[in-house]
């Protein structure tokens with residue numbers, strides 16, 4: 406029996422398409438899911454899978470040294486190795502944030518640093534899969550001239566980098582003035598066609614959907630409604646478990662915007678569970694910014710979802726009012742006894758600053774997750790002895806303006822509780838001595 410994967414409609418699994426078809430929705434208009442031939446995967450025992458994954462972990466052999474492609478059979482088994490576009494993403498550090506955990510009140514706080522990656526965010530995990538499949542499609546003769554995405558910054562950086570590595574043209578749709586300078590310059594530098602639109606992320610998403618709607622456009626859609634992205638992103642949970650020697654943490658907290666990542670985390674964990682590599686599931690917390698909180702509102706409202714207009718937030722990458730993967734994420738949270746928590750601008754900024762003072766360097770989205778953690782600990786939902794993993798989704802260096810503004814007391818909606826601005830002095834020993842004392 407061969408390893409195999411295909412797109413399937415969520416409401417009718419018999420409606421299937423090859424992963425190399427240009428198709429994003431089922432006949433009924435729902436999103437497609439990637440399904441695997443689980444019987445073929447079950448031919449290897451759990452112990453054999455663990456051994457195989459360990460043997461490939463962080464090596465240089467192509468393409469298995471990538472954290473994503475080290476699990477190729479579980480991700481995208483049919484692709485030719487020659488068409489894989491990888492920069493050995495994944496394998497990011499998971500570290501014990503001992504001091505921060507102590508301050509928040511949990512003995513075992515771990516941070517999974519997904520921002521320590523090629524383009525500085527977890528988006529690399531999904532983009533390597535999507536761009537590899539596009540390369541396979543092009544080598545099979547499919548008329549694809551470019552790959553496009555709407556983005557709050559990190560998706561466009563990843564798409565542009567992987568597209569550039571594979572010589573595939575890329576087009577990115579960004580909400581003008583709403584992404585950080587570091588995020589904007591990435592697709593610019595990689596030679597993408599960068600379209601800064603006078604709208605928000607949801608507005609960009611609408612336009613990119615229309616531009617890519619017809620297969621005749623030759624422009625392939627790279628947003629996470631395309632489930633190829635989810636396949637790569639699902640490795641984050643698998644990696645966490647592997648890094649704990651195949652033990653499952655009690656909680657995983659993840660910031661949520663378009664909600665592909667929350668769904669992907671759940672998908673990877675379920676695969677581990679179904680193939681017998683783990684025997685329990687963690688609880689998942691999705692953390693949203695209070696100013697862009699449609700999932701939080703749904704959670705408070707018996708899971709009744711309504712899109713909102715997202716307000717401006719320092720957590721700009723999750724400033725999304727109508728997340729495309731909302732139904733998938735709700736399914737995941739129900740399955741994982743999940744919780745949705747939110748963080749105000751003050752809470753997220755202080756949480757990031759507090760983490761920084763313990764040696765982390767947290768992006769605002771990680772601040773949202775850390776603020777959610779503190780609230781859940783205060784409420785007694787998360788216990789002191791629980792093992793908690795916070796997924797840090799991007800590198801703090803991508804958000805220098807956020808940090809500078811916080812420390813200069815200029816951040817909108819927040820005061821700098823932990824501000825530590827530089828002290829400007831005349832260049833004299835006396836002045837320096839006085840400052841030190």
Ligand SMILES: Cc1ncc(COP(=O)(O)O)c(C=O)c1O
Pocket residue numbers: 526557558559560629660661662663664665666667722723768770798799
């Ligand atoms: C840094 C960062 N954190 C969190 C998210 C949220 O991920 P998702 O949109 O899949 O919910 C994103 C992407 O939108 C992001 O770029």
